[in-house]
Amino acid sequence: xxxxxxxxxxxxxxxxxxxxxxxxxxxxxxxxxxxxxxxxxxxxxxxxxxxxxxxxxxxxxxxxxxxxxxxxxxxxxxxxxxxxxxxxxxxxxxxxxxxxxxxxxxxxxxxxxxxxxxxxxxxxxxxxxxxxxxxxxxxxxxxxxxxxxxxxxxxxxxxxxxxxxxxxxxxxxxxxxxxxxxxxxxxxxxxxxxxxxxxxxxxxxxxxxxxxxxxxxxxxxxxxxxxxxxxxxxxxxxxxxxxxxxxxxxxxxxxxxxxxxxxxxxxxxxxxxxxxxxxxxxxxxxxxxxxxxxxxxxxxxxxxxxxxxx
Amino acid sequence: xxxxxxxxxxxxxxxxxxxxxxxxxxxxxxxxxxxxxxxxxxxxxxxxxxxxxxxxxxxxxxxxxxxxxxxxxxxxxxxxxxxxxxxxxxxxxxxxxxxxxxxxxxxxxxxxxxxxxxxxxxxxxxxxxxxxxxxxxxxxxxxxxxxxxxxxxxxxxxxxxxxxxxxxxxxxxxxxxxxxxxxxxxxxxxxxxxxxxxxxxxxxxxxxxxxxxxxxxxxxxxxxxxxxxxxxxxxxxxxxxxxxxxxxxxxxxxxxxxxxxxxxxxxxxxxxxxxxxxxx
Numbered sequence: 094x095x096x097x098x099x100x101x102x103x104x105x106x107x108x109x110x111x112x113x114x115x116x117x118x119x120x121x122x123x124x125x126x127x128x129x130x131x132x133x134x135x136x137x138x139x140x141x142x143x144x145x146x147x148x149x150x151x152x153x154x155x156x157x158x159x160x161x162x163x164x165x166x167x168x169x170x171x172x173x174x175x176x177x178x179x180x181x182x183x184x185x186x187x188x189x190x191x192x193x194x195x196x197x198x199x200x201x202x203x204x205x206x207x208x209x210x211x212x213x214x215x216x217x218x219x220x221x222x223x224x225x226x227x228x229x230x231x232x233x234x235x236x237x238x239x240x241x242x243x244x245x246x247x248x249x250x251x252x253x254x255x256x257x258x259x260x261x262x263x264x265x266x267x268x269x270x271x272x273x274x275x276x277x278x279x280x281x282x283x284x285x286x287x288x289x290x291x292x293x294x295x296x297x298x299x300x301x302x303x304x305x306x307x308x309x310x311x312x313x314x315x316x317x318x319x320x321x322x323x324x325x326x327x328x329x330x331x332x333x334x335x336x337x338x339x340x341x342x343x344x345x346x347x348x349x350x351x352x353x354x355x356x357x358x359x360x361x362x363x364x365x366x367x368x369x370x371x372x373x374x375x376x377x378x379x380x381x382x383x384x385x386x387x388x389x390x391x392x393x394x395x396x397x398x399x400x401x402x403x
Numbered sequence: 404x405x406x407x408x409x410x411x412x413x414x415x416x417x418x419x420x421x422x423x424x425x426x427x428x429x430x431x432x433x434x435x436x437x438x439x440x441x442x443x444x445x446x447x448x449x450x451x452x453x454x455x456x457x458x459x460x461x462x463x464x465x466x467x468x469x470x471x472x473x474x475x476x477x478x479x480x481x482x483x484x485x486x487x488x489x490x491x492x493x494x495x496x497x498x499x500x501x502x503x504x505x506x507x508x509x510x511x512x513x514x515x516x517x518x519x520x521x522x523x524x525x526x527x528x529x530x531x532x533x534x535x536x537x538x539x540x541x542x543x544x545x546x547x548x549x550x551x552x553x554x555x556x557x558x559x560x561x562x563x564x565x566x567x568x569x570x571x572x573x574x575x576x577x578x579x580x581x582x583x584x585x586x587x588x589x590x591x592x593x594x595x596x597x598x599x600x601x602x603x604x605x606x607x608x609x610x611x612x613x614x615x616x617x618x619x620x621x622x623x624x625x626x627x628x629x630x631x632x633x634x635x636x637x638x639x640x641x642x643x644x645x646x647x648x649x650x651x652x653x654x655x656x657x658x659x660x661x662x663x664x665x666x667x668x669x670x671x672x673x674x675x676x677x678x679x680x681x682x683x
Contacts, residue, residue, distance in 0.1 A: 204509055
C-alpha cells in the first residue's frame with residue numbers, strides 16, 4: 094500500500110452533506126485529495142458526483158459539513174481559495190457570441206490580470222491557437238471541452254476540478270483530453286480532481302479514487318489498493334494442463350473454477366498473483382498466457398450492487 | 404469596477420442590446436418626419452381648443468415641443484426596451500450555462516450581482532440619453548427652436564417656458580426619466596435573478612408595468628385610492644420639470660418613492676442571488 098501520510102492534503106471534505114427536500118444528494122462525505130493526485134470521483138449517474146463538485150466550487154451551499162482547500166476553510170476564505178482553484182462543471186459553456194480569446198480574457202481577468210501571451214499559450218496547449226479569434230459558436234463540442242480546460246489552466250491553479258471532462262467526446266477527443274490531464278499532473282504538477290462514470294477512463298488516468306453511490310462514499314484509496322483488496326479471477330493457459338491443475342488444487346489461496354480447452358479459470362486471494370506465476374514456473378509448468386479478469390468495472394459493479402446506470 | 408466593465412463589455416457585445424437603440428431611432432425618426440409632413444394639421448388640433456381666447460405668436464411646433472410630445476408617447480415603449488437587457492442580464496447566464504463559469508471564480512456573488520445591476524443601470528441611462536439626443540437633435544433640425552408650450556389639459560392650464568430655460572428643464576426632465584426607468588430596470592433585474600430564461604422576466608415586467616398603468620388610470624374611486632401604491636404613478640414625475648412653477652416637493656417625493664423601490668427591488672435580487680443554489 095502506498096504511504097500517503099507525508100503527502101499534503103489539498104482538498105478535504107468533512108461530513109459534507111447536501112439535501113434537496115427530503116432526498117440526500119450527498120451524505121457525510123469525507124474525501125481527501127493529496128497534492129499531485131489525479132483523483133477520480135466515480136459513481137453511477139445520479140450518485141451525487143456533480144452535487145459534490147458543485148459544493149466544492151461554491152455553486153451549492155452544503156446542508157452540513159465543511160470543505161478545506163489548501164488547509165483553508167473554503168466558505169470563510171472563498172476569494173483566497175478560489176484564486177488557486179479552477180474547473181469545469183458539467184459541460185463547458187461559454188459566451189457563444191465572443192471569440193475563444195475574449196472568453197478566456199474575461200474569465201481569466203476575474204481571477205487576476207492575464208496577458209495576451211498567457212492566453213495564447215494555453216490555447217496552444219489545448220490545440221486551439223489557430224482558432225483563437227473565432228467565435229465560440231462555431232466550435233464543436235470537443236473544441237469547447239478543450240477550451241474549458243484552457244480556461245481552467247489560464248490562471249495556473251494548483252487544483253483543477255473537472256466534472257466529466259470527456260463527456261460527449263468522440264474516442265479521439267477522449268484520448269486527447271486524457272493525455273492532457275496526464276500531462277498537467279506530471280509536467281505542471283497540478284492536482285486534478287475529476288468525476289467520471291467511465292471506468293475505462295479512470296483506470297487510464299487516476300492515481301487515487303473515491304466511489305460514491307446514492308450520495309454516500311463507499312470506497313476511497315489508490316486504484317491498485319482498492320482493487321487488490323478483492324480476490325481476482327485469472328484465466329491462464331499452461332502446459333501440461335493436468336499437472337498444473339493437480340498442483341494448483343494443493344494451494345490454499347487458489348480456487349480452480351474450471352478447466353477446458355487448454356485454459357484454466359481460477360480465483361486467487363489478494364496479493365498472490367506474482368507468487369502464482371513463480372509457483373507454476375518453478376514446478377516446470379509452461380505458462381503460455383496469464384490474464385487477470387480483475388477490472389475496475391467488476392469492482393465498481395460489485396460495490397454499487399448493480400445500481401449503476403452506466 | 405473591473406467586474407462592471409466586464410459585464411458592460413459582454414452586454415454591448417450582443418446584438419440584442421442594440422435592438423432597443425435601433426427601434427428608438429426608428430420610432431423617433433418616423434414620428435418626427437410624419438409630424439413634419441402633417442405640421443399644419445397638428446398645429447390646428449393643438450390650438451383649436453384655445454385659439455379663440457389667446458393670441459399665440461412664434462414657432463410653437465418646435466423641436467422642444469416635439470421632444471416633450473415623444474417623451475409622453477413612449478412611456479410604454481421605453482420600459483419594454485429596458486426589459487430586453489435588464490430581464491436578460493442574469494437569466495441569460497443561467498440559460499447559457501455561463502453562470503457556473505462566473506460563480507466558480509474568486510469574486511463573490513455579491514460583487515457579481517452588483518456589477519450586473521450597475522451595468523443594467525448604465526444601459527438604462529444610455530438608452531434614455533440616446534432617446535434625448537436623437538429627439539432633441541432631430542427635432543431642432545426639422546422643427547427649429549422656440550419657447551416650449553405645455554398644454555396640461557387635465558388641469559386646464561397652458562404653460563410657456565422661455566427658450567432660455569428649456570435646455571436646463573429638458574436636462575432635469577430626462578434625468579428624472581432616467582430615474583423613473585431605473586425602477587422598471589430594477590423590477591426586470593429582480594425577475595431575471597429568479598428565472599432561468601429571458602422571456603419570463605421580460606413578459607413579467609411588462610405585465611406589471613401595464614397592469615399598474617391601467618389600474619392607476621381607471622377613473623373610479625377605488626382605483627384612485629390604489630394609485631399612490633403603484634410605482635407607475637410616480638414614473639411620470641419628469642413632466643413636473645416642464646411645469647411652472649416647478650413643484651419641487653412633489654418631485655422630491657416621487658423621486659424618493661422611486662428610489663425606495665429601487666433599493667427594495669435590488670435588495671431582494673441581491674439576497675436571492677447570493678443564497679441560491681446553482682443547479683443548472
